[in-house]
Amino acid sequence: MNAPLVPPTMTDAAARTVNLSKVYGSGETEVKALDDVTIDFERGRFTAIMGPSGSGKSTLMHCVAGLDTITTGQIFVGDIDLGTLNERQLTRLRRDTIGFIFQAFNLIPTLDALENITLPMDLAGRSADKEWLDTIVATVGLGDRLSHRPSELSGGQQQRVAVARALASRPAIVFADEPTGNLDSRAGTEILQFMRTAVDTFGQSIVMVTHDPTAASYADRVVFLADGRIVDEIQSPTAEAVLDRLKRFGA
Amino acid sequence: MLKVTLRGLMAHKVRLIATAIAVILGVAFMTGTQVLTSSISASFDKVFADVYASIDVVVRSDTKIETPFGAERTRMTDEVVPAIEDVPGVAAAEGQVVGQIRVLDRNNEPLVATQGPPNFALNWLTAPQLNGWSLVEGSAPMGPDQVVLDAKTAKDGSYAVGDNVSVLVTGGVQQFQVVGIAKFGKLETWGGAQAALFDTATTQALVGEPGKFDWISIAGKEGVSQAELRNEVSLVIPAGTEAITGKEFTAESQDAFQKIIGVFNTFLLAFALIALFVGSFVIYNTFSIIVAQRTRELALLRAIGASRGQVLRSVILEAFTVGFAASVVGVGFGILLAIGLNNLMKSVGFSGPDTPIIIPMSAVISSVVVGTVITLLSAVFPARRAATIAPVAAMRDVAVESVLTSRRRLSAGLVLLAGGAIALWFGLFGNLDSGLQLVGLGAFTVFIGMTVIGPVTAPHMARFLGWPLARFGGVNGRLARENAMRNPKRTATTASALMIGVGLVGFIAVTAQSIKVSTVEAIDQSVSGQYVVTSDGFGSTALPADVAIQIRALPEVETAAGLRGTFATVDGSNKIVIAANPKDLVKVIDFTDVDGSLADLTVNGIAASKTLAADKNLVIGQEIDATFLQGGSTTLILEAIYDTQFPIQGGGWLITTEEFNRLVPPAQQTDSSIYIELKDSSKAGIEAARPSLEAIVDAVPGANLQNLDEFKQAQTDQANQFLAIVYVLLALALVIAIVGVINTLLLSVYERTREIGLLRAVGMSRRQLRSSIRWESVIISLIGTLVGLAIGLVFGWALVKALADEGITAFAIPWAQLVIVVLLAALAGVGAALYPAWRAGRLDVLRAVSSE
Ligand SMILES: Nc1ncnc2c1ncn2[C@@H]1O[C@H](COP(=O)(O)OP(=O)(O)OP(=O)(O)O)[C@@H](O)[C@H]1O
Numbered sequence A: 001m002n003a004p005l006v007p008p009t010m011t012d013a014a015a016r017t018v019n020l021s022k023v024y025g026s027g028e029t030e031v032k033a034l035d036d037v038t039i040d041f042e043r044g045r046f047t048a049i050m051g052p053s054g055s056g057k058s059t060l061m062h063c064v065a066g067l068d069t070i071t072t073g074q075i076f077v078g079d080i081d082l083g084t085l086n087e088r089q090l091t092r093l094r095r096d097t098i099g100f101i102f103q104a105f106n107l108i109p110t111l112d113a114l115e116n117i118t119l120p121m122d123l124a125g126r127s128a129d130k131e132w133l134d135t136i137v138a139t140v141g142l143g144d145r146l147s148h149r150p151s152e153l154s155g156g157q158q159q160r161v162a163v164a165r166a167l168a169s170r171p172a173i174v175f176a177d178e179p180t181g182n183l184d185s186r187a188g189t190e191i192l193q194f195m196r197t198a199v200d201t202f203g204q205s206i207v208m209v210t211h212d213p214t215a216a217s218y219a220d221r222v223v224f225l226a227d228g229r230i231v232d233e234i235q236s237p238t239a240e241a242v243l244d245r246l247k248r249f250g251a
Numbered sequence B: 001m002l003k004v005t006l007r008g009l010m011a012h013k014v015r016l017i018a019t020a021i022a023v024i025l026g027v028a029f030m031t032g033t034q035v036l037t038s039s040i041s042a043s044f045d046k047v048f049a050d051v052y053a054s055i056d057v058v059v060r061s062d063t064k065i066e067t068p069f070g071a072e073r074t075r076m077t078d079e080v081v082p083a084i085e086d087v088p089g090v091a092a093a094e095g096q097v098v099g100q101i102r103v104l105d106r107n108n109e110p111l112v113a114t115q116g117p118p119n120f121a122l123n124w125l126t127a128p129q130l131n132g133w134s135l136v137e138g139s140a141p142m143g144p145d146q147v148v149l150d151a152k153t154a155k156d157g158s159y160a161v162g163d164n165v166s167v168l169v170t171g172g173v174q175q176f177q178v179v180g181i182a183k184f185g186k187l188e189t190w191g192g193a194q195a196a197l198f199d200t201a202t203t204q205a206l207v208g209e210p211g212k213f214d215w216i217s218i219a220g221k222e223g224v225s226q227a228e229l230r231n232e233v234s235l236v237i238p239a240g241t242e243a244i245t246g247k248e249f250t251a252e253s254q255d256a257f258q259k260i261i262g263v264f265n266t267f268l269l270a271f272a273l274i275a276l277f278v279g280s281f282v283i284y285n286t287f288s289i290i291v292a293q294r295t296r297e298l299a300l301l302r303a304i305g306a307s308r309g310q311v312l313r314s315v316i317l318e319a320f321t322v323g324f325a326a327s328v329v330g331v332g333f334g335i336l337l338a339i340g341l342n343n344l345m346k347s348v349g350f351s352g353p354d355t356p357i358i359i360p361m362s363a364v365i366s367s368v369v370v371g372t373v374i375t376l377l378s379a380v381f382p383a384r385r386a387a388t389i390a391p392v393a394a395m396r397d398v399a400v401e402s403v404l405t406s407r408r409r410l411s412a413g414l415v416l417l418a419g420g421a422i423a424l425w426f427g428l429f430g431n432l433d434s435g436l437q438l439v440g441l442g443a444f445t446v447f448i449g450m451t452v453i454g455p456v457t458a459p460h461m462a463r464f465l466g467w468p469l470a471r472f473g474g475v476n477g478r479l480a481r482e483n484a485m486r487n488p489k490r491t492a493t494t495a496s497a498l499m500i501g502v503g504l505v506g507f508i509a510v511t512a513q514s515i516k517v518s519t520v521e522a523i524d525q526s527v528s529g530q531y532v533v534t535s536d537g538f539g540s541t542a543l544p545a546d547v548a549i550q551i552r553a554l555p556e557v558e559t560a561a562g563l564r565g566t567f568a569t570v571d572g573s574n575k576i577v578i579a580a581n582p583k584d585l586v587k588v589i590d591f592t593d594v595d596g597s598l599a600d601l602t603v604n605g606i607a608a609s610k611t612l613a614a615d616k617n618l619v620i621g622q623e624i625d626a627t628f629l630q631g632g633s634t635t636l637i638l639e640a641i642y643d644t645q646f647p648i649q650g651g652g653w654l655i656t657t658e659e660f661n662r663l664v665p666p667a668q669q670t671d672s673s674i675y676i677e678l679k680d681s682s683k684a685g686i687e688a689a690r691p692s693l694e695a696i697v698d699a700v701p702g703a704n705l706q707n708l709d710e711f712k713q714a715q716t717d718q719a720n721q722f723l724a725i726v727y728v729l730l731a732l733a734l735v736i737a738i739v740g741v742i743n744t745l746l747l748s749v750y751e752r753t754r755e756i757g758l759l760r761a762v763g764m765s766r767r768q769l770r771s772s773i774r775w776e777s778v779i780i781s782l783i784g785t786l787v788g789l790a791i792g793l794v795f796g797w798a799l800v801k802a803l804a805d806e807g808i809t810a811f812a813i814p815w816a817q818l819v820i821v822v823l824l825a826a827l828a829g830v831g832a833a834l835y836p837a838w839r840a841g842r843l844d845v846l847r848a849v850s851s852e
């Protein structure tokens, strides 16, 4: 399996949305979680999404990752319009083209760390690219813990395994929803550095939701969401700039 | 706390469905059995009451021989009738003759099937007070050629007054002219049994003895009580006879029948209890899983101040509610089941009397109590576990079932296994009165012991069985194996339910196969003749004595030995005594003389089998006291002790036919089978002899001619029929076990919702997910099946060893059948996974991932 990364000249977005809206419920209880969102997630870049609780960050990620249905608009992963895919094709897309990291519970308890990392490839019935796997495992620094089950790993180690899994199949894009939310700052920093490395060395595209300005400062670009709309963005952010921007929201 | 319980019940109602199904099925079977058997027995009570309604007092012989079907008595003359008629309270007295015949249809086939009710010959009573029959048409029978048929026989055979009808009687087939058609009271039959009525002398000639009656029926005058009448009659009757009231007479018949149906009832109830036993595993599992899943909730309750007792009571109350409700529903289904079976029996020809369904209160109460108590008992351990949940568990993340340490579990299980084995051993080989109960207890304990060990062994078995899956089945195969191993206790309990059902199937299969093989081997080794004639009739309707004589007269035939048997009290115990012509017998069946000479057995002699002789320390020349139905007690000389593989030996006593005919009434002087030795025993000779043999045998209704292969096949077929019934009855236990597998999988899927969501999120397809759950189910099913079969083999082996004295000498394993059982179990595993896998596949990925 060769890398699904497409040369930047073809399209410059790993994934993008066009006039995306997502409405939960109907009538009185209607909630507009996403309201006409059009955004590109550039290839080979690290994008952070921020915004108040309930602003639609998770919803946006779930929709783009093909985990949730949308109300109106379009989503493209690479050149593929998700709206044209059936359930089976979506499953395959998630398996081969997208990586996902949740805030918690990322690992199958009955599989050991290595098996968890290779899970998407195993599901696809193909063997992992040995060299690439070694590279990733070396980068996450799990070494001797590969044969341990999740219950024998710390929360930080578990998240590192989750990141390794998300990267192992060389997906076109990785989505991470508050991947450091459950970790202390040291473990969180390790994860963030690891993701940064993946972007810099392997050209991986990553989209991450976070509430933490320091975490956001690891990204190339921060997008701000409020009430389901994109309200602002910062390129090459620093923690201070992000904090400033967030303070302005509060006001 | 009550509110919490009820909320809990409502919240978990889906999870309690399996518990309810297990209880409902078991209880329904239990109620159904009792309702059906009490209905049948009540209807027979009514039959006997109807049939003997006109009789106030009965005078009969007091000489009797006990048989498993009630006492048989000698007949008496009616010399005493004038004296009885002189008793002031007596209105009428008349002798009754009763015997069994088979009325034939126009194709010479019996009108009433073998498995149907008896077909009686009765003498037509002349006293109107005593004769319950009334002619619908024609006249009363008179003379040796006339018969009156009951309305049903006439209808079934479409016989009308004036027609000729053939009847099989002790002497062979005879023709009669139908002179009348009669009803008994309002009934078409003699209370369900079909009857043909002849005049007294004819009935005696056909099924009894000239001048003799089975009993004398007496009707009293208005206002005289039965007891008074009996006392008065007692004063005038001769020695050797006794007088009893009509009520006592009726009760005797009713009791005899109750005993038979009681055995049937116990047999069926055993299967109902097996089903409930299997069900208890399902219940136990359900509550264990619910408690495990509710650990946090229960811990929270404890943290905010609920006492252990309150938590315990809450779970127990939940179990009680479910158990009680399901039992009540089960009783309802049981009644429906009884009604259905009753109709089914009617439609397949078990045409007994009309059986209105009666519902005994005792059946309802016992079923509800048993169902509820079993549910409660099965929930006690999970409830105790719930009560011991520490309040801090509310803060912990995962639900972990506490598992006894392997070592303690292993030793407890081994102690139980050893105890069960010892009980089994004593039950089988100890020659105790309570042997059967001990065997049951032993088997029960072994199953419990295996269940206790289960959690220790199940993961190893799962790892072993799942190896090919993990190796070749990809990640879903690996997951299936891991999931089957991850909760040893749950896997073990689920598998155990299946283990019991399959264990019993394996046990029955092995035992039956051993019996079949032993029988065939015994026939091969002991029967030197080439043909066997058997009959599906008994006693007076078996093979007329003439058949063997005719066969012997055929030019192709070297010898034909007829075998007959009767119950008699020999050397103090009631046994079946076999009779044959010894010189002929030794030519068709291989005997080894251990002592004396069987071929030279004389009229005053008796022979005993080696086992019997060893048992009773018999020696040649010894006097043996015997009491047969006719001729009172006799003394016979032990002339031979023999050894043979021949399977049909009765109680091990053998006398000459000549002597037999002196000692039993004429109606019993029929052969139950005839063994034939041909002059030319080559293959061609055997085939050549068939037509002339068939010509004789075909003329006897109910008789079959079989060459040795056919004879062996027929013996095997009989065993197979019984086997089929037992399998059907065990199927219920298996169904409950499979419900248990479905239940466990469903609850596991529920418990693993997040995990499944994650798998789907990272790209597992629905098909892969379903296949993973399916394989998990197959592994669990195979664990139960393989352990069950292993236990079944051991049980079967033990029983076969115990039966060695009864001629079961071979231990045979029906490999093909067992392989089929394993394949079926795997298939059942696939089937059980269908719904849970479908449910898992349908889980919404996002919701699953974010579920708690
Ligand atoms: N399944 C659902 N049904 C109805 N409304 C929903 C559902 N999921 C999310 N919402 C609503 O959609 C809006 C956006 O939710 P979302 O989870 O995307 O917010 P978020 O930005 O990720 O918040 P947080 O930072 O707290 O995680 C919220 O108002 C939420 O209540």
Ligand SMILES: [Mg+2]
Pocket: A057, A058, A059
């Ligand atoms: Mg969120």
